[in-house]
Each structure stands twice: as C-alpha cells, then as structure tokens.
Amino acid sequence: MEKISRRNLIKATIAGSVGSVVLPHLAQADQSKEVKPRYIAAYDTESSACLAACRKIVAVHKRFEMPATFFIVGRTLEANPKEYKQLLDDPLFEIASHSYSHQMLRDHIFCGPAVSHEKKQKEIFKAKEVIEQVFERPCIGFRTPCGFDDGLKGAVDVLKLFQEAGHRYVSGLLWGPDYSMPALLRRPFNYDADGFSDLWELPGHGWHENLLKDNNNWGPKRLTLWPPVMPEAIPARFVETPKDEFEVNRVFLEKAVERDKPFVSLIWHPWSLHSFDPEMKMLDLTFTHVRKLGLKPCTYADLYRKVSAG
Numbered sequence: 001m002e003k004i005s006r007r008n009l010i011k012a013t014i015a016g017s018v019g020s021v022v023l024p025h026l027a028q029a030d031q032s033k034e035v036k037p038r039y040i041a042a043y044d045t046e047s048s049a050c051l052a053a054c055r056k057i058v059a060v061h062k063r064f065e066m067p068a069t070f071f072i073v074g075r076t077l078e079a080n081p082k083e084y085k086q087l088l089d090d091p092l093f094e095i096a097s098h099s100y101s102h103q104m105l106r107d108h109i110f111c112g113p114a115v116s117h118e119k120k121q122k123e124i125f126k127a128k129e130v131i132e133q134v135f136e137r138p139c140i141g142f143r144t145p146c147g148f149d150d151g152l153k154g155a156v157d158v159l160k161l162f163q164e165a166g167h168r169y170v171s172g173l174l175w176g177p178d179y180s181m182p183a184l185l186r187r188p189f190n191y192d193a194d195g196f197s198d199l200w201e202l203p204g205h206g207w208h209e210n211l212l213k214d215n216n217n218w219g220p221k222r223l224t225l226w227p228p229v230m231p232e233a234i235p236a237r238f239v240e241t242p243k244d245e246f247e248v249n250r251v252f253l254e255k256a257v258e259r260d261k262p263f264v265s266l267i268w269h270p271w272s273l274h275s276f277d278p279e280m281k282m283l284d285l286t287f288t289h290v291r292k293l294g295l296k297p298c299t300y301a302d303l304y305r306k307v308s309a310g
C-alpha cells in the first residue's frame with residue numbers, strides 16, 4: 001500500500017475522499033504535532049562593536065517580527081545607554097543581564113579562574129541595576145559569561161547571589177559534555193538539588209558562533225567530544241560563509257523538532273556576527289527556516305514563565 005503523508009491525508013480529507021472514520025485519529029495526530037519547540041534568538045551583547053551590529057540585527061528582527069533576548073553587559077550599556085534604549089526598547093525584545101564586566105563566576109577551563117565573592121556580587125547586582133535604570137523594566141535573567149558544562153550546579157554561593165538579586169533564571173549551561181562544542185539541546189531545569197527550586201536554568205544550544213569562525217583567534221583547539229554526540233553538527237573546518245553557518249544552525253533547529261525538545265536557542269554575539277556577515281544574511285536564512293519548521297518564537301523570559309508555571 002502506498003504510504004500516505006499527513007499533508008496528503010489532510011488534503012484528501014478536505015476533498016472528502018477519505019472516510020470520516022479516520023478523523024478522530026487525525027485530530028489526535030494533529031494535536032500532538034501542534035506542540036512545536038519554541039525558538040529564541042539571543043545575543044550576548046558585550047563589546048563596543050556590538051552597537052553597530054545591533055542596529056543591523058534589530059532591523060532584521062523587525063522585518064521578521066521575531067522576538068529576541070539581548071543579554072547585555074552592564075559596562076557596554078553604560079557606554080551607550082541612550083542608543084541602546086532607543087534601539088532595544090521594543091515589546092519584541094527582552095533585555096537581560098550578561099554580567100557587569102564579563103568576569104568569571106566559576107573557574108573556566110578556557111576563560112580563566114573565578115573572581116572573588118565581592119566581585120561576583122558586583123557582576124550580578126550592578127548589571128541588573130544598570131539595566132533596570134536604563135530600560136525601566138525588570139531584568140529577570142542572567143547569561144553567564146562563557147558559560148559552563150553543568151551550568152551553576154553545585155555553585156551554591158553564586159546561586160544564592162542570583163536569588164538575592166531577584167533573578168528568576170540563569171542561562172549558564174552553554175557547553176557540551178567535558179567542555180566540548182557544541183552545547184547539546186538540553187532542557188530547562190531548576191536548581192532544586194542545590195536548594196533553589198525557584199531559580200531556573202535555561203540553557204543555550206549549539207556553538208558559540210564566534211568559535212565556529214575562529215573570531216577569537218584561538219586557532220585549532222580541543223573543542224569537540226569523541227565519540228561525538230552530534231557529529232552532523234561538527235563542520236570539518238571553520239565556517240566561511242553565512243550559508244555555511246546556517247547549515248550548522250539548521251541541524252539544531254531540525255533536531256529540536258525531531259526530538260520533541262521544548263526549545264532551541266543558539267549562542268550568538270553581535271560583534272562576531274557583524275564582523276563575519278555584515279549584511280546579516282545568516283539571520284535571514286535562519287529565521288526563514290524557523291518559520292518554515294513552524295517553531296514558536298519567544299524570549300527567554302517567555303520560556304521562564306512557561307516552565308515555572310509547570
């Protein structure tokens with residue numbers, strides 16, 4: 001018997017050539033298929049080159065009516081508060097924290113040792129204060145500089161600071177196993193095991209795109225896992241074109257659908273996107289594919305509201 005695709009089945013049903021007996025099954029199948037992963041465009045906004053980049057990024061977002069979360073470094077915002085407010089003060093966008101001055105909150109294998117407790121406090125509290133002053137709305141999330149391969153698990157001192165500051169979520173799980181790239185499609189979880197059941201971890205996925213392009217000038221590094229968990233997401237060389245970058249992105253978007261993941265969000269940096277692809281063609285390709293796959297665009301704050309409501 002010829003296999004009948006869901007689309008053809010729907011067409012046939014509409015045309016009246018399939019008996020009504022299939023309809024309950026169809027309705028059931030439709031319902032389960034309706035739950036598509038959410039998609040979050042997110043930007044670690046962290047250097048002086050990010051402002052010009054954000055102007056181009058925002059234009060693409062407005063054209064696609066695509067929401068985004070901008071994780072912004074306090075000092076970067078302080079350097080151009082009016083410009084950032086004018087650019088990002090839009091209902092499409094969430095403004096969250098990327099620390100005050102991009103210091104390490106835990107020891108990091110590539111990015112260096114953790115700073116003192118007092119400095120951690122400043123990185124968390126001061127950044128939130130600056131963002132809330134400029135944007136005049138609550139800042140509820142924090143993307144940790146560099147990120148870690150198990151998020152903030154076991155870092156009770158840091159988790160306590162996030163809770164005291166009033167953050168609701170942290171996006172700190174940004175690496176694959178054993179500090180490998182890419183970061184896998186991990187689901188949100190709360191830090192209940194460390195005593196913070198109201199604080200959520202909302203991971204980032206895929207590559208830190210700057211590393212895909214050697215934009216940190218690190219050269220070849222031991223970055224991938226063996227045996228790899230997602231070999232199809234590991235290109236053989238640094239990406240060279242926006243299309244190459246999109247081909248890596250699409251693996252994560254499509255896997256999120258295939259594996260029924262609640263969400264997918266890639267780890268992007270305005271300065272790096274802009275230096276590689278000043279016309280933002282990769283965003284165009286990626287957002288077009290997000291729409292084609294039927295993913296549900298939202299912000300990290302939206303995702304937090306969803307997961308914390310159970």
Ligand SMILES: [Zn+2]
Pocket residue numbers: 044046098102144145146
């Ligand atoms: Zn960063």
